[in-house]
Amino acid sequence: MLVGSVVPVGVVVVEGAIGAPDVPIATDERALVCGAVSRRQREFAAGRRCAHRALAALGMDLSVIGSGPRREPLWPAGVVGSITHSDAYVAAAVAGGRAYAGLGIDVECRRPPLESMLETVCVPSEQAWCLAGDSPSQRLRLVFSAKESVFKAVYPATGDWLGFHDLELIFAGHTFTVHSGRWSGVTGAHQAVDDLQATAAWLPALCR
Numbered sequence: 001m002l003v004g005s006v007v008p009v010g011v012v013v014v015e016g017a018i019g020a021p022d023v024p025i026a027t028d029e030r031a032l033v034c035g036a037v038s039r040r041q042r043e044f045a046a047g048r049r050c051a052h053r054a055l056a057a058l059g060m061d062l063s064v065i066g067s068g069p070r071r072e073p074l075w076p077a078g079v080v081g082s083i084t085h086s087d088a089y090v091a092a093a094v095a096g097g098r099a100y101a102g103l104g105i106d107v108e109c110r111r112p113p114l115e116s117m118l119e120t121v122c123v124p125s126e127q128a129w130c131l132a133g134d135s136p137s138q139r140l141r142l143v144f145s146a147k148e149s150v151f152k153a154v155y156p157a158t159g160d161w162l163g164f165h166d167l168e169l170i171f172a173g174h175t176f177t178v179h180s181g182r183w184s185g186v187t188g189a190h191q192a193v194d195d196l197q198a199t200a201a202w203l204p205a206l207c208r
């Protein structure tokens, strides 16, 4: 359990391996990636299969989970959710019942190169936090993943297209909080297992 360990109560997570035996997805879903390379088709299909299983756990049987104009998954009314894939790993998370206004998950396997990415991803306080750790590149990967999760929670709910420097995160234990700006107070959680870094972020329903 990786993403399953970082989501809040009420969120259903289905995790799997992209290399798992192929189960066909709906033609209308396949059409969304028909021009893509085979690796992209496989990861997309694996994500959609996890998402359908997660929706089934909420009692929903959807024929197609579409993609919006900015690639965001299109969930049924009253549902928030998110999909991530990284190398062999894939997961989908969904929540119904209007408990959350947005939900984002992300998993990263590679560490971004410190020299070229530290300033791109981090505001100065985060740069200092990364450099103060035993493994700055591991902390940088965590900041990167956490911001991707916040983005995935915020964009479908609001249309707000965040850049890395629009967020300042503070980390404490296995949690993080957005410290400044419009999304101040949004929280998330993180966990690293083997060489995978997982994060999740969520917007309480009041943010809607």
Ligand SMILES: CC(C)(COP(=O)(O)OP(=O)(O)OC[C@H]1O[C@@H](n2cnc3c(N)ncnc32)[C@H](O)[C@@H]1OP(=O)(O)O)[C@@H](O)C(=O)NCCC(=O)NCCS
Pocket (backbone or CB within 6 Å): 043, 044, 047, 067, 070, 071, 072, 073, 082, 083, 084, 085, 086, 105, 106, 107, 147, 148, 150, 151, 152, 153, 155, 156, 162, 163, 164, 167
């Ligand atoms: C979507 C994004 C955040 C992560 O994509 P990625 O690197 O391919 O990583 P993942 O595999 O973890 O996630 C991909 C999934 O995210 C979801 N996704 C894509 N665009 C999305 C969006 N605009 N909103 C919410 N979810 C989105 C999709 O489900 C996608 O998988 P699918 O196309 O197979 O359905 C990134 O590519 C992106 O679009 N970034 C632009 C904004 C940004 O990064 N800002 C800085 C952080 S604040």
